Amino acid sequence: MTANPTTTAATSLGGFLRTRRSRLTPEDVALPDYGGRRRVAGLRREETAQLAGVSVDYYTRMEQDRVPNPSAAILDALARALRLTEDETRHLHHLARRARRPVGAASPAANHPRAGTQQVRPTLRLLLDGLHDVPAMVMGCRMDVLAWNPAASALLGDFGALDPAERNIARNTFLNPAARELYADWTGCARENVAYLHLEAGRRPGDPELARLIGELSVRSEEFRRWWAEHPVQDKTSGRKRFHHPIVGELELSYETLRAADDPDQALITYTAEPGSPAQDALRMLLAWSAPSQALPSRSPHR
Structure with a gap:
């Protein structure tokens, strides 16, 4: 088995949001569950968007990594909606800052010691x-x-x-x-x-x-x-x-x-x-x- 270490270590903002959405249920966040078979575990995108106070389209684009500059206020609203810990909230902001970095810009890790x-x-x-x-x-x-x-x-x-x-x-x-x-x-x-x-x-x-x-x-x-x-x-x-x-x-x-x-x-x-x-x-x-x-x-x- 082989793996590309660069892609293995990479963590996308959308991927993180999906994992955190999948671990919650409507009952966890005091939303009504109208029944019906859910295609995936956890909250639906519509429910997550409702909790965070953003449009479904905007949240969908975030999970698809198509929002280049989410604001700190929106990130904090998502952190509250998804019941993130302090560590997870900081991680969410780190991922968003990486998403905002222009193509070709130096990575913050470039200054870290080998x-x-x-x-x-x-x-x-x-x-x-x-x-x-x-x-x-x-x-x-x-x-x-x-x-x-x-x-x-x-x-x-x-x-x-x-x-x-x-x-x-x-x-x-x-x-x-x-x-x-x-x-x-x-x-x-x-x-x-x-x-x-x-x-x-x-x-x-x-x-x-x-x-x-x-x-x-x-x-x-x-x-x-x-x-x-x-x-x-x-x-x-x-x-x-x-x-x-x-x-x-x-x-x-x-x-x-x-x-x-x-x-x-x-x-x-x-x-x-x-x-x-x-x-x-x-x-x-x-x-x-x-x-x-x-x-x-x-x-x-x-x-």
């Missing part, structure tokens, strides 16, 4: 080096792992043993069999990765490396391909993850994603245990077991 040349921010490096008992890593654009501390290697696996091109959270989740054993809720973790990459595809429509990553995952993983078609959108912020670690067994940790306001392309991700919990005991046991490596500084491909 994954092979991205350097860890010095402040993030200092923070990472100071976290001895907290698994932590620096995630770059496209979910690349730019640096990590020994505690992260103990919890998540030895990134240093991987080829630099393989140090990617999404690629590791979908293509490394060990990840399916490590994450107790592998499906939930994998879906989060798909949703984040969709968000990035909206932000970085002209990024060839992101397109290649999405194309590779689409070709090599049927699950990624299926979930990508659903067009989920979600930022990576904070939450809880359950692990089934081969050494210490079950543990549940909280993760936080910390970004600098002036450089959202890099994030420090930390994993912590609830004080006094079994997870804290398990994490301490794991770090003690890997103690010889704990004296090492954080690592990155550029160090």
